[in-house]
Amino acid sequence: MTASLFRDILRVTGEHMLIVAIAVGVAIVLGIPLGIYCTRNPRAGRVALRVIDAIQTIPSLALFGFLIPVPFIGGIGMRTAIVALILYSLLPIVRNTFVGIRGVDPVVRDAGVALGLTSRQLLFDVELPLAMPSIVAGIRIATVIGIGVATIAAAVGGGGLGTFIFRGVAMVDTRLILAGALPAAALALIADVVLSAVERKLMNDER
Amino acid sequence: MNCLCRAFIVHRSSFIVLILLLTACAQKSPIVVGSKNFTESVILGEMVAQKLESAGCTVDRKLNMGGTFVCDSAMTSGSLDTYVEYSGTALEAILKQPKADVVAAYAKRGLHWGPPLGFNNTFAMIVRRDDAQRIPLQSISDLGKVAAQFQPGFGYEFVERPDGWNGLLHAYGIAFAKPPKTMDLGLTYKALASNEVDLIAGNSTDGLIESLGLIALADDRHYFPRYDAAIVYRNDIDKKCRGASKALETLRGRLDDAAMRRLNFEVDGRKRDVAAVVHDALGR
Numbered sequence: 001m002t003a004s005l006f007r008d009i010l011r012v013t014g015e016h017m018l019i020v021a022i023a024v025g026v027a028i029v030l031g032i033p034l035g036i037y038c039t040r041n042p043r044a045g046r047v048a049l050r051v052i053d054a055i056q057t058i059p060s061l062a063l064f065g066f067l068i069p070v071p072f073i074g075g076i077g078m079r080t081a082i083v084a085l086i087l088y089s090l091l092p093i094v095r096n097t098f099v100g101i102r103g104v105d106p107v108v109r110d111a112g113v114a115l116g117l118t119s120r121q122l123l124f125d126v127e128l129p130l131a132m133p134s135i136v137a138g139i140r141i142a143t144v145i146g147i148g149v150a151t152i153a154a155a156v157g158g159g160g161l162g163t164f165i166f167r168g169v170a171m172v173d174t175r176l177i178l179a180g181a182l183p184a185a186a187l188a189l190i191a192d193v194v195l196s197a198v199e200r201k202l203m204n205d206e207r
Numbered sequence: 208m209n210c211l212c213r214a215f216i217v218h219r220s221s222f223i224v225l226i227l228l229l230t231a232c233a234q235k236s237p238i239v240v241g242s243k244n245f246t247e248s249v250i251l252g253e254m255v256a257q258k259l260e261s262a263g264c265t266v267d268r269k270l271n272m273g274g275t276f277v278c279d280s281a282m283t284s285g286s287l288d289t290y291v292e293y294s295g296t297a298l299e300a301i302l303k304q305p306k307a308d309v310v311a312a313y314a315k316r317g318l319h320w321g322p323p324l325g326f327n328n329t330f331a332m333i334v335r336r337d338d339a340q341r342i343p344l345q346s347i348s349d350l351g352k353v354a355a356q357f358q359p360g361f362g363y364e365f366v367e368r369p370d371g372w373n374g375l376l377h378a379y380g381i382a383f384a385k386p387p388k389t390m391d392l393g394l395t396y397k398a399l400a401s402n403e404v405d406l407i408a409g410n411s412t413d414g415l416i417e418s419l420g421l422i423a424l425a426d427d428r429h430y431f432p433r434y435d436a437a438i439v440y441r442n443d444i445d446k447k448c449r450g451a452s453k454a455l456e457t458l459r460g461r462l463d464d465a466a467m468r469r470l471n472f473e474v475d476g477r478k479r480d481v482a483a484v485v486h487d488a489l490g491r
Contacts, residue, residue: 061391061394064391065394068394068397068403069397069400069401074401075401076360076388076390076403077388154363154389155390155394156391157388157389157390163389166363166389166391167363167367169363170362170363170364171363171364171367171368
């Protein structure tokens, strides 16, 4: 492997991590409140969850096609790729927040109410801590899948490891394809190990 | 057959129909017309088929067969009698002799490189029409005027291939200030139409050029090889149907780039039926 190829791999790996970090970060900030909202307003919540499910079925190239002409969030470049990845990352985060909170034992919730907790205190002191392992599991799924999905950023000039994969496919060059695919797989494995450690720690704290 | 006989007894005029059917049966095997698996090739295959039918030949359509190599091996093995091929593809991909004379090379293989249809589906550098009128831009050489501002955007293959973007810059002696944005080939037209990029590479007969208000710049230094569409047929085609080669000859020079673009747009853009589009085009 030449030194310049190695430098290129490092650079696009950095881009790749940036895309995933921003996208999953924003998806957390949007997705957890949305998941809580869904538990509080079941009817609107069902609609929101259906919409998020539906987004998941839109092929990425079609989504890019819609986004390119949209001002501020669209265009050609990393921004469009991040917006698409945020949309794809919402499902596991919102769904796991929703399921985690709904899974809290009603007896525990009633005990909180009996102690005179406000609904705000109930959320932050009882429900969210108990739902945390499920929420972290959602973040973990979003991150690991996001690392794979982020390779499509290269389809809108967004950079990342997909650049190598796209170039390799265009030139029928297996070496280039692997130069993109192997680091992506390694990143996904590392993220999975780190986040599952966090998940385990939260489970233990709970006991 | 039973049905036919009864018709014969009932109507005297049916006798003529029967005669016609019998002569049709007496004719030798049909002419097999093929095409590759993309819209333009299917349109051209249908055009060849309709032309042969109007000359009284029976035609078996094997359109949408596959890629170049499927069509070519079907031709040489005799399971296909005619299809439309591009000169550039024939020289580079089939013969692998870029400098050869395509007519002579095909004759050596027992095939006839027939009449060119009149258009050249080569690579094309494409800009928005309003830019082209404002600056103005007519040829690729004119891009020198906008090399400082224009943002190019291409698919990965055009950027990677030595005979793509880099070769073009070298051949024309132009240096662009901005490196090209690379994206999926299918998104380049959308990116150009939404002002995300100012210059893309496409094919000169893409229907979208017309419908999105774009313009293909003239390749004034002849950087891209020519891809003239021509009807290829087997030498024995006239034995299957007398007058077949003469009928195909009438298609010579029938379609220029703009006409082919319109046909592509009728089918791809307006989702019209290929047979109907070709019928209208031949009727004109």
